[in-house]
Amino acid sequence: MNDRLDKIKKFYKKHRRLPSYSEMLNIFNLASKNAVFKIIQKLIEAGFIKKEGAKIAPASKFFALPLVGLVKAGFPILAEENRDYLTLDDYLIGDPQSAFLLKVSGDSLIGLGIFDGDIVIIERKRPATSGDIVLAQIDREWTLKILKKDGIRAHLESANPKYPPFYPKQNLEIFGVVKAVVRKFN
Amino acid sequence: MNDRLDKIKKFYKKHRRLPSYSEMLNIFNLASKNAVFKIIQKLIEAGFIKKEGAKIAPASKFFALPLVGLVKAGFPILAEENRDYLTLDDYLIGDPQSAFLLKVSGDSLIGLGIFDGDIVIIERKRPATSGDIVLAQIDREWTLKILKKDGIRAHLESANPKYPPFYPKQNLEIFGVVKAVVRKFN
DNA sequence: TGCATTAGTGAACGAGTGTTTACTATACTG
DNA sequence: CAGTATAGTAAACACTCGTTCACTAATGCA
Numbered sequence: 001m002n003d004r005l006d007k008i009k010k011f012y013k014k015h016r017r018l019p020s021y022s023e024m025l026n027i028f029n030l031a032s033k034n035a036v037f038k039i040i041q042k043l044i045e046a047g048f049i050k051k052e053g054a055k056i057a058p059a060s061k062f063f064a065l066p067l068v069g070l071v072k073a074g075f076p077i078l079a080e081e082n083r084d085y086l087t088l089d090d091y092l093i094g095d096p097q098s099a100f101l102l103k104v105s106g107d108s109l110i111g112l113g114i115f116d117g118d119i120v121i122i123e124r125k126r127p128a129t130s131g132d133i134v135l136a137q138i139d140r141e142w143t144l145k146i147l148k149k150d151g152i153r154a155h156l157e158s159a160n161p162k163y164p165p166f167y168p169k170q171n172l173e174i175f176g177v178v179k180a181v182v183r184k185f186n
Numbered sequence: 187m188n189d190r191l192d193k194i195k196k197f198y199k200k201h202r203r204l205p206s207y208s209e210m211l212n213i214f215n216l217a218s219k220n221a222v223f224k225i226i227q228k229l230i231e232a233g234f235i236k237k238e239g240a241k242i243a244p245a246s247k248f249f250a251l252p253l254v255g256l257v258k259a260g261f262p263i264l265a266e267e268n269r270d271y272l273t274l275d276d277y278l279i280g281d282p283q284s285a286f287l288l289k290v291s292g293d294s295l296i297g298l299g300i301f302d303g304d305i306v307i308i309e310r311k312r313p314a315t316s317g318d319i320v321l322a323q324i325d326r327e328w329t330l331k332i333l334k335k336d337g338i339r340a341h342l343e344s345a346n347p348k349y350p351p352f353y354p355k356q357n358l359e360i361f362g363v364v365k366a367v368v369r370k371f372n
Numbered sequence: 373t374g375c376a377t378t379a380g381t382g383a384a385c386g387a388g389t390g391t392t393t394a395c396t397a398t399a400c401t402g
Numbered sequence: 403c404a405g406t407a408t409a410g411t412a413a414a415c416a417c418t419c420g421t422t423c424a425c426t427a428a429t430g431c432a
Contacts, residue, residue, distance in 0.1 A: 006283060013282065016236075017203065017243040021390060032411045037391070039409095050202075054390050054418080057203040065279070067287040067305070086287055086305070089275045092368065093251070096199065097192065101253040101272055113299035113369065119253070119272070133371065180370045182278065183299065185319065207420060218381045223421070225379095240388085240420050 004028060004039055005048055009062070018049070018056055063087045092180045098124040099179070102135065104144060109133065111159030112146075118183045120144070122176040130154075133178035138168050147174065190214060190225055191234055195248070204235070204242055249273045278366045284310040285365070288321065290330060295319065297345030298332075304369045306330070308362040316340075319364035324354050333360065 007027050011019045019027060024036045040056060043049045050059040064085035093099050104118045112133065114120065120133075128134050130149040135142070138156055145156035145166065156166040193213045197205045205213060210222045226242060229235045236245040250271035279285050290304045298319065300306065306319075314320050316335035321328070324342055331342035331352065342352040 009282065015238065015243055016245075017241065020241070020388080022388075030410070032413095033390075034392080034412085035410050040390095052201065055203065055206070056390090057201055059202075062202075063275075063282075065282070065285055065287050065307075067289060069289045069291065088278060088287075088307075088368065089249075092274060092370065096195065096249075096251070099251055101251050101274075103253060103255045105255065110299070113296070113301050113304075115299050118299075121251075121274075178371060180368065182274065182366065182368050184278065184366045185364060206418080208418075216380070218383095219420075220382085220422080221380050226420095242420090 005043060008043075012058065012062075018058060060087050060090065061085055063089070092121055092182070094179065095123060095125065100124070100176075102144065106144075108143075108145065108158040108160050108163050111161075114159070114181050115183065118181050120178045121180040121182065123179050124176045126177050128174045128177050134174050135176045135178070137171075137173045137175060138166055139170050139172075142175075144178070191229060194229075198244065198248075204244060246273055246276065247271055249275070278307055278368070280365065281309060281311065286310070286362075288330065292330075294344040294346050294349050295330065295332075297347075300345070300367050301369065304367050306364045307366040307368065309365050310362045312363050314360045314363050321361045321364070323357075323359045323361060324352055325356050325358075328361075330364070 008019065008024070011023070011027060021033045021036045021040075024039075025031070025033065028036065028039070030036060040049060044051055044056075047059055047061045049056055049062065051057075064087045067084040067086040100122055102120050102122055104114055104120055105116055107116055109115075114133075122135050128147050130147060132147050133144065134147045134156075135144055136147070136156060137143075138145075143156065143166075145158060148155055148157050148165070153167075154172055155168065156172070158165075194205065194210070197209070197213060207219045207222045207226075210225075211217070211219065214222065214225070216222060226235060230237055230242075233245055233247045235242055235248065237243075250273045253270040253272040286308055288306050288308055290300055290306055291302055293302055295301075300319075308321050314333050316333060318333050319330065320333045320342075321330055322333070322342060323329075324331075329342065329352075331344060334341055334343050334351070339353075340358055341354065342358070344351075
């Protein structure tokens with residue numbers, strides 16, 4: 001059954017949609033649509049696929065990657081149970097409409113583990129609170145810094161002792177809040 | 187046209203599939219499927235949706251978030267052109283079949299900007315080379331460290347001066363290589 | 373003003389959809 | 403061994419799919 005699911009995943013990765021029953025006939029090398037029908041029912045019971053009326057769609061488990069924790073005593077990944085699943089896209093992106101990505105340049109946030117070349121996910125909507133990493137325009141210049149509100153006026157700080165805090169001379173406008181960082185290796 | 191695309195995206199986010207033409211009739215508050223047909227054709231020309239035969243599927247641009255760079259001189263996000271797009275899932279996960287997630291515990295990799303609570307994406311397949319961050323079993327204990335190969339024998343290092351290098355007494359087995367890190371803020 | 377473009381209606385159509393029923397062969401189980 | 407799931411074949415079915423054609427209303431342009 002799992003090799004069938006893998007074939008569907010492969011198809012999905014390539015076409016960005018689930019195959020129809022007759023397409024699955026070819027994928028699975030079967031001759032009867034009823035065989036496919038039964039396979040899909042199993043996958044629905046297993047939680048990988050869902051159905052609304054006659055229309056099938058991947059369930060969240062379909063995309064999810066197993067999430068394991070590293071505990072001193074042992075390594076739980078090999079056991080089928082106690083597994084957690086996480087869909088990265090859903091995890092990282094709250095509202096796709098208001099989110100965008102920003103490639104970080106500079107070392108002003110290394111203290112927070114945000115390096116040059118990293119990609120941050122920024123959401124436009126949400127109000128910023130003190131301590132948030134924000135994309136802001138300070139005195140007509142765009143920058144990515146930590147927002148600090150002490151009393152009435154706000155200023156920006158780096159997470160790098162090399163740089164002093166920035167107090168706006170004219171104005172400080174918050175454009176978005178950093179929700180997540182992402183870094184890819186080599 | 188863009189509000190129509192937004193409605194489709196909303197549907198997709200909820201159902202994990204594209205709506206059929208008759209479902210779009212409701213979404214768009216239209217009466218004729220031909221109107222939908224024409225709208226979809228425009229979205230295909232715009233590159234958001236693709237078609238194989240009669241079957242529609244989202245193109246990669248459909249999911250992609252705008253990726254901007256922060257240049258000193260100005261802020262390019264407001265301009266419609268010169269925009270880059272990135273699909274996070276595709277960017278981060280190479281081979282979904284062999285990938286899994288690991289929640290990091292400990293501070294042994296802070297030097298690389300990998301903190302306690304971060305999630306790393308690990309791929310099982312690929313051979314590890316010196317300098318890779320690896321999930322390894324050293325003398326029967328699982329750990330996430332930097333692999334170093336000097337000459338014949340390999341050992342593990344931390345990215346934290348607090349910890350000494352680890353030389354295996356019995357054996358060192360590499361289970362997977364860290365491909366990416368992901369961190370979510372509050 | 374006249375003409376072309378765009379956006380939408382409405383109906384009809386063949387092809388393909390997922391489902392159902394009946395039946396067969398193989399494999400597992402006590 | 404007999405009995406029972408399991409996995410697949412084959413054919414038929416209603417229904418929905420995306421497409422097409424002919425037509426209308428509104429809009430923009432020269």
